[in-house]
Structures are given as structure tokens and as C-alpha cells.
Amino acid sequence: MIRLDDREIPWRSGMTVADLLESVEKAERYAVVRVNGHYVSRPHFAATRIPDEAEIRLIPMIAGG
Amino acid sequence: MPSLSFSELASLDYRRPEIEKGYANQTLYVNLSELALSVKPVTEEMQRIFVGGRGFDLWLLWQAVDETTRWSDPENALCISSGPMGGTPAYPGSGKSEVATLSPLTGSVMDSNVGGYFGPYLKFSGFDSLEIQGKRATDTVLFIDGIDAKIQLLETAGLPNNAYALTNMLTQHFAAGKPRSISVVTTGPGAKNTRFGCLNFSWYDAKRKCARYKQAGRGGVGTVFADKGLRAIVARWEPVALDSNRPADKQTLKKVARLHSQEVVQLDPKQNEMARVGTTHLVPIMNDFDLLPTHNFRYGQDSRASLIGRDVFKKLFDPGFDGCWMGCTVACSHGVRDFVPLTGPYKGQKVFVDGPEYETIAGCGSNIGVFDPFTIMELNFYCDAYGLDTISVGTSIAFVMECFELGLIDAQHTGGMELRFGNRLAALELVHQMAAGEGFGRIVGQGVRRMKALFAEKFGVDALALQDIGMEAKGLEFSEYMTKESLAQQGGYGLALKGPQHDEAWLIFLDMVHNFMPTFEQKAEALHWFPMFRTWFGLCGLCKLPWNDIVPEDNADTPEPAKVMKHVRWYAQYFTAVTGRKAAPDDLIAMSEAVYNFQRIFNLRMGYGTRAHDKLPYRAMGPVTEDEYTSRQERYDKQLREKHGVDITGKSTAEKLALLRRFREQQYEELTDAVYRRRGWTADGIPTIATVRRLGIDFPEVLAVLAKHGVTA
Ligand code: SF4
Secondary structure, rough: OOOOEEEEOOOOOOOOOOHHHHHOHHHHOEEEEEOEEEEEEEEHHHOEOOOOOOOOEEEEEOOOO | OOEEEEEEEEEEEEEOOOEEOOEEEEEEEEEEOOEEEEEEEEHHHHHHHHHHHHHHHHHHHHHHHHOOOOOOOOOOOOEOOOOOOOOOOOOOOOOOOOOOOOOEEEOEEEEEEOOOOOOHHHHHHOOEEEEOOOOOOOEEEEEEOOOOEEEEEEEEOOOOOOHHHHHHHHHHHHHOOOOEEEEEEEEEEEHHHHEOOOOEEEEEEEOOOOOEEEEEEEEHHHHHHHOOOEEEEEEEEOOHHHHHHHHOOEEEHHHHHHHHHHHHHHOOOOOOOHHHOOOOOHHHHHHOOOOEEEEEOOOOOOOHHHHOOOOHHHHOOOOOEEEOOOOOOOOOOOOEEEEEEOOOOOOOOOOEEEEEOOHEEEEEHHHHHOOOOOOOOHHHHHHHHHOOOOOHHHHHHHHHHHHHHOOOOOOOOOOHHHHHHHOHHHHHHHHHHHOOOOHHHHOOOOOHHHHHHHHHHHHHOOOHHHHHHHOEEEEOOOOOOOOOHHHHHHHHHHOOOOOOOOOOOOOOHHHHHHOOOOOHHHHHHHHHHHHHHHHHHHHOOOOOOHHHHHOOOOOOOOOHHHHHHHHHHHHHHHHHHHHHOOHHHHHHHHHHHHHHHHHHHHHHHHHOOOOHHHOOOOOOOOOHHHHHHHHHHHHHHHHHHHHHHOOOOOOOHHHHHHHHHHHHHHHHHHHHHHHHHHOEEEEOOEEOHHHHHHHOOHHHHHHHHHHHHOOOO
């Protein structure tokens, strides 16, 4: 099981951030997520595996400077 | 060093007015040459049109100077203001000070905003703004004692040379046992010896028992301060409460402040954790999207970026509640305790480093090829202590490093320094030299624009090559974002009033990553709305971070997520609750538009403010060198083929580079046209008569400036 914001989602072996976002509505809004406290940006979604029990946050990144 | 002494040059006892709906309704005028101190009223018109903060600064500065005034003339005024909401302790981000003056870098109007307690303490002491003209040859301190309602100009001797020691010493000296009642504005020796001196604005950190500071960094405001003979301005005030501004509607203020404050507390941990890591989260994100400047803005990515990113600084920052104004729940002003510099006057001693923030990490790190957090912290510490802007320092060092790597300058010019990217000891040495006004650092401290001219004239370097890679516009060094792939952000930098600083428009992520504004018209609309709304924070004495760095959970479902309209509505309510002046979100934009256009016309009056001054170096728009092209060849080839319909078969890199350049330069011109149209300006970038009439800034002197430039009814 992994936690995505405040919900629980079943974990699959080999699951990537890109896989996870397929189950998220309007996932294109998220260019950055935090997996166990570490930032992962869109260019790395497909290559980043999610470990079981991971805590994931979708970051609504629209500002910075 | 002589022993510490203060002797009074002039003083003024004054009647401290009650604050009324966020305004003291008077300003403090100081003339250092004449040793004159006086109080000026704030008119109803000044409040209505200029609102406060940066608006007041600009109006005072406009009256103080004329079109012949240069930054170092005694007539140049240094203005510092709070704003009507400045000093509200419950609403996040309500303690900013706004500084404006004529800049040693650009020759025109500069504005810079900064945290720390000074602006609110100035206002609660009885003054919406402080305006300083004149100069003194000897060290001078201005003391604004709001508690005893007395202003003093003091001649001093025996003060420490650098801002770090000076701020702590003056805090203790004037505190009368209550250091939290003191805020000090200081700079250091680098401000006098360069053109990009910064100002440090302090607050007392009761937990760590030391004075902390934030910087009004951009455009050499500290250089003007030092040139006037000022060593420090000290404000003394207590207490601060929600009532201190005597808001028009305290109940609404309380309600809206609580809503925003609680939202920050609830959502920041789920979003960017700024209360823990400040703005350092931007480093890995910018790097992943090819937006982190490395090697003088050549590239946007480096495999070593993780060494200077959020995860590292999360460990280095001293945990604690670090707001740069009371009650700011974003609390992003972090620092590093017990840091021990390897070089300079504090070598081997434990110091507290205020920062680093993203801009310093990118400017004094990746952009000069340094991926070592300790060097970045040391550069950060010394820049603040010496009174140097970390952004201009970083971008200027990056420029000379590239010149050195390209063989445009050599060790004979640099005093023997091997100025290669990544040479961290050389970077530190340059900063020490800038502070002392010695060696090659003295030249670097003149900023990129003057170095370009000097290298061409004195060292015989090709001026066009320097123009392409020298990252300045209007004379101001670029802040630290890569704009090559974001036309909107190119406009955000090039069409900004004071020069390429991101506080006016930070569109890079919205444009490049989210593709929120695919057409020219959408980009132009964004380059209207965002600079206007961001200007509004500066009018009110507010920090913009709580607006859009933490966003409501349902923000993405709103029609315009980039504007975070829920917060904009809260800001309109906040404004009305304090000032009693009815305002809806559109009114906030209209207020800013008046001040924004006035500032554009101020630029025009000073000999700038036209299209010719809105140009960018090509490095900001696209690849300058073949290396840059080939490093992202797939991207550029694709754009030539698909976007511009070019058959690139058989074309050399040099040919493709030239073609791409032509397209991109043309795009920038088209964007400029679209933005000028949207802003109600002529094709030369001058506000039209209809625009100034609509905005209520059609004063005779404004119309006279326009007429002088051929803009008439
Ligand atoms: S958000 Fe950060 S910079 Fe802005 S006022 Fe709060 S602590 Fe200061």
C-alpha cells in the first residue's frame, strides 16, 4: 500500500511515478511530486520506481520566484 | 580603530501621529548635506494614486530629482517605505520594506523590496516613508526613535566595517535592553567599492539571541546609501499588535488573516515545506526542467545540482520558526548556525549565515560552476557582510569566468587568477577584492555592462561577442533563471521596469512546463496581469510568497489557477479591511497599473524607458555557441523543422544557429509589440495619453515628459 496525499492506493511491484499518475485525474497539472520527501519532476516520472509504503505528495507547482 | 563614539549633528522632536487605517499620513525628510530633518504631509491624492510603499517612494523620488540627476548627486533621494498593510502581525508576509532610488547600475529608477522589521517600525514611529537626500563625508547614523518621538543624525566613529558586526552592535547599542524593538539598515565596504551594493534590513532573533537580516539586493541601493556617507539607519519601536495599523474593519481583518495564515500552516507541509527548506526546493526542480543556470546561463542542468539542493540545505539549516516579519507562518527565512568560513576576516570563527535562498545558490553556485554548499554559504555570508548583492555578484563572476574560459581575457587581466568555472577560491577572492575595491574584483564590481565596455575598449575584446554573453539588461544583472526556452519569461525579464529581476514576472514554469499561455496574446496578457499584481504587493508593504507559493487544494479546478484567485480575493478583502477603501480584485490591478506606468514614464524622463532599452542579450533567448546548440541539438533541430518549417538537411551547426537566432529574435520583437499593445503603450514602449488619462496620472509634468518624446493627444 502507498499513500497518495490523503488516500491509500495499492502498490504494485515495479510501479513508477508515471504509472501512478495514470490513476490520477487531471494528472497533467502535476509537474512535480514528492516521494518519501524527495522531489521527482516530470522528466523523471517514467524512470522513478515507487517503493512499497511510500508517502507521495502531488505538488501544485505554479510559483517560485 | 578609534573608540566607539556618537555625537549629535541634528535632532528633531516630533509629535507621533496615531496611525489611521494603515497610514501615518506623514513622511520623514532628511537632508544629510544641510543637516535638515523635517516632516512632510501625505496628501489625499498621494494615497489615492500611489497607495503607499513603492508608490510613495516613486512619487517622492520624482519630486526630488530631475532629468539631469545622476545616482551619485546629492539630489538623488534614497526612499524607504512600508505600505498601508505593512506591520500587520497576523497576516502572512506583511512586513516588507520598499526601497527606491536612482541606480548606479542602470542610471534610472530602481526598486527593491526586503523583509526585516524596519518598514513597519518606521511607520509605527510615525512615517509612511523616509526620504534621504544630500551627502556627508563622515560616517553618519540616522536614529528614528518612535518610542521617544525623536529623530537624531549622529556622527560616528569606531563602528565595525562590515554589516554583520555593525548590525549586531547597533542593535545592542540602541536597544535599551529590548533588542526586539530595534531594526537596523546597514551595508558594508563592498557597497562603496562596487556598483551593486545591497542593504541589509534586520530583526532580532530572540531564540538565537542575534540580529538577523534580509537584503534589498538589486540595483545598487546600498551603493547609494554608502555614497551618502550613511553607515546605518536605526528604527526603534514597540509594541506591535493587530491594532497598530488601526484598521478600518478589525473583525474582517482578523477573519481573513486567520484564513490565510491557517491555510499556510495546513498546506505548506503538504506542498513545498518552505517553513523547513525556504526556497531551496527550487534547485532540483529547476535543474530537472533545464532551467537552473549553469556556467553563465549556458546550460540549464548539471548532474551535480543535487549537491546544492533542498535535501542538503534541509540538513544544514538551523531548525526554527524563521519569519522575517512577526507572525508570518510561511517562515521561510532560514539560516545556518555555527558556520566557519575558510577565508576572509571571519576565517576560523563561528558565524550565523542568513540564507542561502534559491537565487544565491544558483548565482553563487551553479552559475559559476560551484556545486559545493559550503562555498555558497561563505559567499552568501560575505556578500551580506560586505553589502554586496549575491545575484549581481554571481552573474558578474559567471560572466568573467566565461570570458576567461573563452580566452577573451587572461591571467594578465585578472591579476593572475585562473578564473575557470568551478574555481571556488577564486570566486571567494574576487568577493574579498570587491569589498576592498582592489585588484580585478574592483573591475568585476562595476557590473556586467561596464565590464563589457571596458573589456572591449581596454582589452580589445570583440564587443559583439561580449554583448551576447554578458547577462545584463538595462544595466542590471540577470537573476537566476534560464529563459532560452520560455519566450514569456524573456518578456518577463526584458520588459520589466528596472531590469531582469524575476519579482515582476515569474512566468517560466507556467509557460514552459504547464504551457498555460501558448499564444502571443496569452503571453502578452500574462505580461500585463502578473507584473501588475506583483507590483501591488510592493505598494502595500507585503511579501508575495504567501500568494502563490502555497496554493489552495482546489486551486487547480479554478478557471485561472495561475492567478490563485482565492488568495487575490483575500488580498482585496485585506486591503479594504485595513484602509477602508473598497476594492475588488480588478481594483488592485488598476492601482498597480497607475504606479507601474508612472515608473515607466519616470524611466523615460531619466533618458530610458523606450523600446531600445527593452532588449536582451542573445544568451537569454537562445544558444550563442555551437556547443550550446549541439548539447540540445534534438530540441533545436526539431524546432527549426516543425515550428519554423526549415529543411535542415545538410545544414551546418553554424547555419542552424544563425537561423534559430533570426527566428527567436523576431519572436521577441513580436512579443514586445503584443505586450506594448496590451499595456496601452506606443510601438516605442511609451504609455499613450489615453493610458495615463485612464489611470489618473495625467499630471502636467507627466504630460510634459510624454510630449518631449512626441506622445501627445
Ligand atoms: S514568506 Fe518568507 S520572505 Fe515572505 S515575509 Fe514570510 S518569512 Fe519573509
